[in-house]
Amino acid sequence: MKEEEVLKQRTSLLRQPKAVWAVAFACVISFMGIGLVDPILPAIASQLHASPSQVSLLFTSYLLVTGFVMFFTGFISSRIGAKWTLLVGLIFIIVFSALGGTSSTINELIGFRGGWGIGNALFISTALSVIVGVSVGGSAKAIILYEAALGLGISVGPLLGGELGTISWRGPFFGVAVLMLIALLAITFMLPPMQKPQKKVKFFEAVGALKYKGLLTMASAAFLYNFGFFVLLAYSPFVLHLDEHGLGYVFFGWGLFLAVTSVFSAPVIHRKLGTLTSLVVLFASFAVILFGIGVWTSHVVVVICGIIIAGGILGMINTVLTTAVMGSAPVERSIASSSYSAVRFIGGAIAPWIAGVLAESYTASTPYYVGAAVVLLGMIILLLGRKHLVNIQAGH
Template sequence: MDLSASRKTAAMLICCLGVLVAQVDTTAVNVALPSIAQQLHASTSQLQWVVDAYLLVLASLLMLSGSLGDRLGRKRVLVTGLVIFGGASGLCALASSVWPLIMMCGLQAVGGSTLAPVALSIISNIYPDRSERAFAIGIWGAVVGVGMGLGPIIGGSMVALYSWRGIFVLNLPIIAITVPLVLYLVPESKATPPRKIDIPGQALAITFMASITFAIIKIGSLGLSTSSVEVATVLAVISGVAFFVVESRVPVPLLELRFFRSPVFSMATLIGFLEFFSYAGFVFVANLYLQDNLKLAPLKAGFLMVPLAVVNAVCAPISGWAVGKWGARALMLAGAIALLGAAILLILMSFNSSLLQFIVASMLVGLAIGLANAPVTTLAVSGMPLSRAGVAGATASTARQLGQSLGVAVLGATLNARLHAGLPFISAASTGWYSILAFAGVMAAAGWLSGTHWAQEKANAIIQAE
């Protein structure tokens, strides 16, 4: 795509702005959960659905949105997504009870599902040079990290100054500015030839993700032996198996299973899933700990998450720059080690622990995400041919969003179940911290493996074969 350097930069930054809005909104809502519970009389499981309704729809539609962008035009799909996201944000702000809010968060995610994969595909196409593309994708990944860091600050401030509704209202003027800029600055592009839409695969993916998340959340409040949990579990197993059978046979699958023959792509996808599982689960539990257990005001709780935000916001752009210069392996290993340290500090927390221990642990979580997110994105996309950049990016993004959804579901469910069993909050939360500890170890191993000579050779062979 023959564009001037300034036009490329402007288009990239506008794409990043759309993704930034969605990422800030997602993380800001976590700080507002106790306030939502108080005003709308929501239970812990309903709070999980406020977060997971967005994350589930997002994860379910990311690959479809990437395919639609390739087929219908990436700029067109991006603008449509921004408009839907903005309109649903306004409806979220008007919700008078918890279930309408949950449904509008799901609608918001329909628009949000276009932002990451389509923006990433646009960036990949306007930077055909591989080294330039790696740097640009690193910046994109850094913006995602900055958004994750800014969310708690903005969420706490909005709740304190206005109410939880302000988080959604804030999206409206930003979207109103972003849409005209996309129309003016971002070039239109399509895939040649366009990908067909895998409707059976999409339906099975939605069924699997929704049923497994429903089962996990309900286990926390109802236990394993209830009929709704049993039905959801069976449905998850059947739809999951059917999904992989269908995807292995259709000519143009929703999920390109052959991508996973590349160790580089597979390891990047796995690390993305685990880091976002850990991050989202931690943020969900941490905000309940600060506001419900320690009885802190939303603004103070938000500011106690500022160290996480600052570390993330500082490290994310540095990581985006560094990955283009030195590669992804060292940064992913450093991120895994930081997450390992955070998990150890959280496990060691007791009733007498100071807030400093929690703050240091949260800073290490921010450091882990800030260091690892940009290289994970770069590695996933650069491990595939340019012609498959949109689908590869959407697959990696889906893994991260599914990780977020299951992180909230699993850590929220284990916390809820152990609280119902009569355990104090610190003890109830410890199971989640142990899971983060285990995942950090897996991330370290996967990060090391992705940079081996064997993994790089396999990835290059797949790229050349395409």
């Protein structure tokens, strides 16, 4: 009987309307943008005569703009509709990724990545609510699909960046523009018109949602966790000393493990341990891995193994956090998602630049030690705020 239930759940997860797969495909391409530049960071630094901390601003501008704009995507989406918000976001990504490929200075490239972040914010925060709205099988399965797209995009991004980067560091930027154009056409023709919500979202509604202690606790923990996430993602290419192909394969393995655990392992650990306990265990595990990489930073094999194992931990954290945050405040899911995602991305934005500065000022291991400490602080925030999480601790 249990096997029949599992088979039924897997079938309903995969048997989705074409519109869901169109949006999921676009999500994969969108999330490619996060890890796309990883394998080409050293090449960009060399050819545009930039330091590691300057190059890390490619992540900072992208994530910072994404985070702040996410606070207001609900306001925009409630006025022009979800489908048009997705399409406008895709257009921004297409234009600014293509412009990024034409950059002649590091400052130009940083600016174009910021413009890319506007499109990313409009698309990502709206995509989750659209997938939840048009999928079948319940919101939990829709979130798993979304996180799977995130993991697949993050894993394929470095692989694509590594392959195209061997031709030129400009190649990955033009590649994303082409793929996003395909995604734009898919959503245009496969996603049916969606009715605008009757209630218009206020301009600062997503910001105001942080007054609810449960959402604020989850967002604060995600802010700190994402700091460690992007120390690992944005800084590690500089300590591995691999070429574009090598970096692409390492982070492909990292992202693939992230995608697999987000779909298959996260629901199991969430169900068995509940939200709070599973997050505490996973946060602690991630902090230990970061600390271990810091201890053995000069051992490339250890760093590579640590990165890939961390991917599995991060996949589970992402899914558990995203599922839990939907019930953390008495507001609409789209508002909770925008508010949480905004804070989460801002946490990721400051990490790459700080990691670069720490490495230049102290040692190559310092960013990992700081990242581990910050992730542990996120775990402490969860424990201190556990009384505000009583409605989501059951893991349902």
